[in-house]
Amino acid sequence: MHEYAITQGMLDLVLNEAKKASVSKVTEIRLVIGDLSTILDESVQMYFDIMSEGTLAQGAKLVFKRVPSRFRCKVCGNEYDKPRKGFECPQCGGLGLPTGVGREFYIESIDVE
Amino acid sequence: MEIKMMKNIMEANDRLAGENRALFRDRGITVINVMASPGSGKTSLILHVIKSLGSELGIGVIEGDIASSIDAETIDRLGIPVYQINTGGGCHLDAKMIRTALQGLTLRKKSLLFIENVGNLVCPSTFDLGETFKLVIASVPEGHDKPFKYTSMFMAADVIILNKKDLLPYTDFERESFYKGVRAINSKAPVLELSCRTGEGMQTFISWLREHVREEL
Numbered sequence: 001m002h003e004y005a006i007t008q009g010m011l012d013l014v015l016n017e018a019k020k021a022s023v024s025k026v027t028e029i030r031l032v033i034g035d036l037s038t039i040l041d042e043s044v045q046m047y048f049d050i051m052s053e054g055t056l057a058q059g060a061k062l063v064f065k066r067v068p069s070r071f072r073c074k075v076c077g078n079e080y081d082k083p084r085k086g087f088e089c090p091q092c093g094g095l096g097l098p099t100g101v102g103r104e105f106y107i108e109s110i111d112v113e
Numbered sequence: 114m115e116i117k118m119m120k121n122i123m124e125a126n127d128r129l130a131g132e133n134r135a136l137f138r139d140r141g142i143t144v145i146n147v148m149a150s151p152g153s154g155k156t157s158l159i160l161h162v163i164k165s166l167g168s169e170l171g172i173g174v175i176e177g178d179i180a181s182s183i184d185a186e187t188i189d190r191l192g193i194p195v196y197q198i199n200t201g202g203g204c205h206l207d208a209k210m211i212r213t214a215l216q217g218l219t220l221r222k223k224s225l226l227f228i229e230n231v232g233n234l235v236c237p238s239t240f241d242l243g244e245t246f247k248l249v250i251a252s253v254p255e256g257h258d259k260p261f262k263y264t265s266m267f268m269a270a271d272v273i274i275l276n277k278k279d280l281l282p283y284t285d286f287e288r289e290s291f292y293k294g295v296r297a298i299n300s301k302a303p304v305l306e307l308s309c310r311t312g313e314g315m316q317t318f319i320s321w322l323r324e325h326v327r328e329e330l
Contacts, residue, residue, distance in 0.1 A: 002205050002236035010122045017118055031122075038235050038265050069264075086261060087297035095297045098268060107118045 003043035010044070011051050014110055018056045021112060026057040028111035034104040035069040035082070060110075069102025126240055129208035133243025136215070141223035143326045146242050148266065149250035151232030154276040156184045157309035158250065158318075159227050163191055165319045170326065171224030175214045177206040177231045184229065194218050205236035208243055225326055234263040246271040246325065249302075253277040257287045260294030267295055270302045272321065279308040 010031070018026050033039050041064045052058045068081040075094025082102070089096050121127065137144050147155045163172055173194040176185040185197040196214040198206060211228065220226060228244060230237040249270035251259050254277060260267040267273065273295060281288075295304060305321060307314030 002203075002239060005203070005205075005207065006122060006239070009125050013118070013120050013122065013124065017116060017120075021116060023114070036265050036268070038239055087294070095293070097300060098298055103265075105122050107120045107122060109115050109117045109119075112114050112116060 002038075003040060004047050006039065007044050007047035007051060010107060011048065011055070011057060013107060014057055014060075015055055017110060018112055023112035024056065025113040026060045026110055027113055028061045028063060029057070030063045030065060030108040030110070032065045032067060032104045032106050032108050034067045034102040036098065036102040037105045039105065041066075065108065067102055067104050070099045071096030072099050123239070123241075126208045129212060130241035130243040133208055133211055133215075134245075137226070137243060137245065140220070141327050142220060142226050143224075144226045144228060144242075144244040144246070146228045146230060146237075146244035146247050147250065148230045148234070148237045148247065148270075149232065150234050150252070150255055153232070153250045153252040153255065154274075154309045155229050155232070155250060156187065158274065158276065159229060160187070160191075161309055161312070161315055162225075162227070162319065162322065163188070163193055165315070166225070166322065167191070167193065171221030173218055173220045173224060173226045175206075175211065175218065175226065175228045177210075177229055179203070179231060194220060200231060204231055204233050205240050206230050206242060207240045211242045223327070225322070234259065234266045238263075238266040238269045245327075248272050248274065250274045250276050251291070253280045253284055253286045256285075257291035258294070260291065260298065264298055268298045270299060273299070273302050273304045274318065275304060275306045276309055278306045278314060279311045 014029055045062055070079055071082050072079050073089035073094045073096045076092040078089050078091045080090055087096050149155050174188050175196050177198045179200055179202055182197045185195045188195040196218045198210050198214055247269050249266055305318050307318055
């Protein structure tokens with residue numbers, strides 16, 4: 001439920017950008033979210049619908065680009081998407097460590113009119 | 114028309130956290146952000162440290178709770194500066210709340226400040242508070258699978274406490290599996306096993322604190 005605070009922060013950044021560009025409407029917001037970022041798309045969408053009411057971003061479409069969390073095997077060096085369960089390398093069964101890919105959490109771009 | 118933004122959504126929080134961090138550094142304050150599930154022993158651990166180190170260094174506590182001031186009152190009775198944040202339903206503390214709390218807290222120039230986060234293994238991991246160390250407590254009755262389920266929390270930890278070790282003989286907790294999970298995502302954080310109830314292992318943690326409290330103390 002921390003998505004409440006996060007969505008507010010995201011909306012502020014978008015509205016600020018829209019204001020700087022002197023546009024009248026934001027129609028689409030593209031977000032990049034790593035699977036390790038603990039953010040639920042549905043929850044962001046729900047808060048966004050409420051918070052954006054009466055702003056330039058009301059009705060904007062949210063596009064969520066999910067980035068799978070990438071691990072690198074400490075044994076064989078293979079890079080892989082984290083399996084649903086556990087952290088083991090699908091190739092050799094060795095343990096992997098996170099590579100940093102999968103922690104993304106940023107606004108990529110917005111469409112405005 | 115498309116506008117490229119490439120903006121970190123946590124920007125506002127992260128900026129404030131950076132300012133907090135600079136402030137703490139200037140004042141020589143070592144800050145420990147204590148994160149864990151409800152009932153895992155966050156307050157108990159802090160109380161132990163107060164008893165062990167309270168006479169040798171200044172200690173302060175920021176208590177984060179959804180509601181109530183039960184923990185803050187317990188700490189206040191020990192004569193330790195404490196500031197209560199009630200998040201009113203909010204699931205985590207953020208950098209701005211810490212900034213506000215600092216204004217209401219009188220700390221000696223060089224001291225140890227604990228921030229007891231809201232009991233939750235998910236949301237607090239996303240919010241940098243400007244702390245020196247993130248401390249994560251797992252407790253035996255919660256089960257050995259927690260690092261597998263709450264990956265981002267255990268990834269973020271600088272030090273991990275496994276509390277309630279006195280309960281090991283009475284549970285199905287598999288130590289090996291717990292360590293495997295921790296090491297898969299966090300190769301650096303030491304894992305310290307202890308029991309706040311019996312005091313076993315507490316000295317090792319106290320030694321860790323002594324070593325890591327800012328050198329200028």
